[in-house]
Amino acid sequence: xxxxxxxxxxxxxxxxxxxxxxxxxxxxxxxxxxxxxxxxxxxxxxxxxxxxxxxxxxxxxxxxxxxxxxxxxxxxxxxxxxxxxxxxxxxxxxxxxxxxxxxxxxxxxxxxxxxxxxxxxxxxxxxxxxxxxxxxxxxxxxxxxxxxxxxxxxxxxxxxxxxxxxxxxxxxxxxxxxxxxxxxxxxxxxxxxxxxxxxxxxxxxxxxxxxxxxxxxxxxxxxxxxxxxxxxxxxxxxxxxxxxxxxx
Ligand SMILES: C[S@@+](CC[C@H](N)C(=O)[O-])C[C@H]1O[C@@H](n2cnc3c(N)ncnc32)[C@H](O)[C@@H]1O
Numbered sequence: 001x002x003x004x005x006x007x008x009x010x011x012x013x014x015x016x017x018x019x020x021x022x023x024x025x026x027x028x029x030x031x032x033x034x035x036x037x038x039x040x041x042x043x044x045x046x047x048x049x050x051x052x053x054x055x056x057x058x059x060x061x062x063x064x065x066x067x068x069x070x071x072x073x074x075x076x077x078x079x080x081x082x083x084x085x086x087x088x089x090x091x092x093x094x095x096x097x098x099x100x101x102x103x104x105x106x107x108x109x110x111x112x113x114x115x116x117x118x119x120x121x122x123x124x125x126x127x128x129x130x131x132x133x134x135x136x137x138x139x140x141x142x143x144x145x146x147x148x149x150x151x152x153x154x155x156x157x158x159x160x161x162x163x164x165x166x167x168x169x170x171x172x173x174x175x176x177x178x179x180x181x182x183x184x185x186x187x188x189x190x191x192x193x194x195x196x197x198x199x200x201x202x203x204x205x206x207x208x209x210x211x212x213x214x215x216x217x218x219x220x221x222x223x224x225x226x227x228x229x230x231x232x233x234x235x236x237x238x239x240x241x242x243x244x245x246x247x248x
Contacts (some may be wrong), residue, residue: 014199018182022197023190026156035109035132038154041194042086042110050113051087051120060089062220062230063149063178067093071218072176072235077145079103081168082126083133084151088117091126094147105129105143107136109154134160138168145169149178150231153195158206166210171240175212179203179232186231200232212236 026034041047054060066072074080074097082090085106094104104126108114111130118128131137133151146165155161165175180186182197190197204214218233219225 014182018187018197021187022182023194025194026154026196031156034156038194039110042108043112047086047110047113048116051089051116054087054089059220059230062224063089064093064096066218066220066233067097074098074102074145074147077102077174079105079143080145080147081105081107081138081143083107083136083146083148083165084109084154085117085128086113086149086151088121088126090147090149091117091121095121095123095125100125103127105138107131107133109133134164136164136168140167141170141173142168143170144173146173146175148175150180150193150195152177153180153190153193153197156196158198158203159209162206162212163210166212166238169238171238173238174215175236175238177232177234177236181228181231183228183231185229198232203232203234207236211239211241213239 025037029037042050067074074094077098078101080094080098080102082094082104085091085108088106091104091106094102098104106114106117106126106128108117108130109132114128114130129137134155146169148165152158152161169175180189180195180197182199186197189195207214213236215235215237218235220230220233224230
């Protein structure tokens with residue numbers, strides 16, 4: 001009883017801190033206005049140094065370790081869509097850990113970021129598409145895997161983005177999702193990158209609503225897990241629609 005009360009109080013205190021400390025612009029502007037500002041942010045100087053800031057924050061090398069160690073084994077997929085490719089951080093690791101036969105598509109709202117990624121990767125393996133993740137120009141069930149690192153937090157409501165993931169993913173397809181958590185460092189990130197944050201619980205619920213099950217939570221290192229750092233890293237699986245006959 002007391003434990004339940006303490007948990008409830010902790011949750012509500014966290015919600016209050018988040019309400020005041022998180023970047024609020026995402027809720028205050030219209031979607032069009034907000035997305036234009038995101039595009040400008042990434043097209044501009046902050047986007048130009050993104051590849052270096054990812055190295056400095058260690059998230060790029062730590063992500064590389066996640067792929068190389070096989071904790072997220074990308075070599076099992078034939079078609080991979082990387083949503084919000086940015087400076088090509090994830091694609092760089094995909095190129096190193098998959099065979100030449102694997103089809104890789106880089107996708108981003110900012111055509112300028114994709115131009116930078118193409119220049120940096122120096123590979124003709126990935127193809128690139130610039131558009132909004134809430135309306136992706138791909139057929140239903142096109143990909144075995146989607147990787148998405150620190151992008152979903154640029155949507156005021158994650159549901160339409162996750163529903164698109166579910167649509168373009170094959171049944172039993174996998175998603176590697178990395179997202180900013182509502183921790184102290186996450187709240188700082190929300191101001192730097194004009195985005196929101198998520199609690200694990202709310203994200204898990206929205207994923208479930210669009211048929212994506214939370215298969216396993218991952219951590220960059222043991223230390224990250226102990227100190228709850230690095231944000232939300234999760235492997236999701238698209239549940240196949242149930243056969244209408246067996247539902248009767
Ligand atoms: C922080 S960067 C992520 C880079 C990389 N994925 C990584 O893990 O480091 C976020 C990227 O998401 C893109 N983005 C933001 N909103 C988007 C949207 N609605 N659709 C597609 N991409 C979006 C931005 O243009 C930016 O390149």
